[in-house]
Amino acid sequence: MDIKRKDFIRRYTDAARVRQSYLIYHRKVLEFVIQLEICINEKWFAVVRYDTAHGYAHRDYLHPDGRIDKTPIFYSNYNEALTFVEEDIKNNWQLYQEHFIKEVAQNDGR
Numbered sequence: 001m002d003i004k005r006k007d008f009i010r011r012y013t014d015a016a017r018v019r020q021s022y023l024i025y026h027r028k029v030l031e032f033v034i035q036l037e038i039c040i041n042e043k044w045f046a047v048v049r050y051d052t053a054h055g056y057a058h059r060d061y062l063h064p065d066g067r068i069d070k071t072p073i074f075y076s077n078y079n080e081a082l083t084f085v086e087e088d089i090k091n092n093w094q095l096y097q098e099h100f101i102k103e104v105a106q107n108d109g110r
Contacts (some may be wrong), residue, residue, distance in 0.1 A: 002025060002026055003024070003025045003030070004023075004024050004025075005014075005021070005022070005023050005024075006020070006021070006022045006024065007020070007021045008020055014039070015038055015039040015040075016036070016037070016039070016093060016094075016097055017036075017037050017038075018034060018035065018036050018037070018089055018093070019027045019033070019034070019035045019037060020032075020033070020034045021033045021034075021063055021070055022082070024058060026081075028077075028078075028079065029077075029078035029079045029081075030078065031051075031078070032050070032051065032052055032057075032078060032081075032082050032085070033046070033050070033051040033052075033053075034047065034049070034050045034051070034082075034085050034086065034089060035049040035050075035051075036048045036049075036089055036093050036096055036097070037049070038049075038100060038101070039090060040098050040101065040104060044068050044072060045064070045100065046062050047061075047084045047096050047097065047100045048062065048075075048089070048096045049062065049090070050060055050073070050081075050085040050088075052081075054080055056073075057072070057073040057075060057081035057085075058070055058071060058073055059071045059073060061096075062096050063103060064100065064103050064104045064107055065103075068100060073085070074085075
């Protein structure tokens with residue numbers, strides 16, 4: 001079968017990385033997971049995860065307190081959605097990181 005899985009980690013800094021996984025069949029994306037992870041006090045946290053679980057492309061914003069905000073991504077196919085996701089993470093990972101760290105600090109101050 002010509003289905004190929006690609007898995008890799010892209011590091012932005014020592015404390016920020018993106019974990020990526022795709023399942024592709026003849027240049028058609030069948031599923032994907034892209035997750036921004038940051039390290040705080042030597043512990044890694046998932047901050048934002050884009051995936052195609054549940055049969056549709058969506059973003060999960062993962063809060064430090066365990067809440068998850070799920071937002072659908074409306075594209076006609078997973079190839080287009082994946083292109084959007086890769087650009088969003090590349091352009092906004094620092095904002096996602098800052099927001100998560102602020103939430104951690106707010107939760108610690110309670």
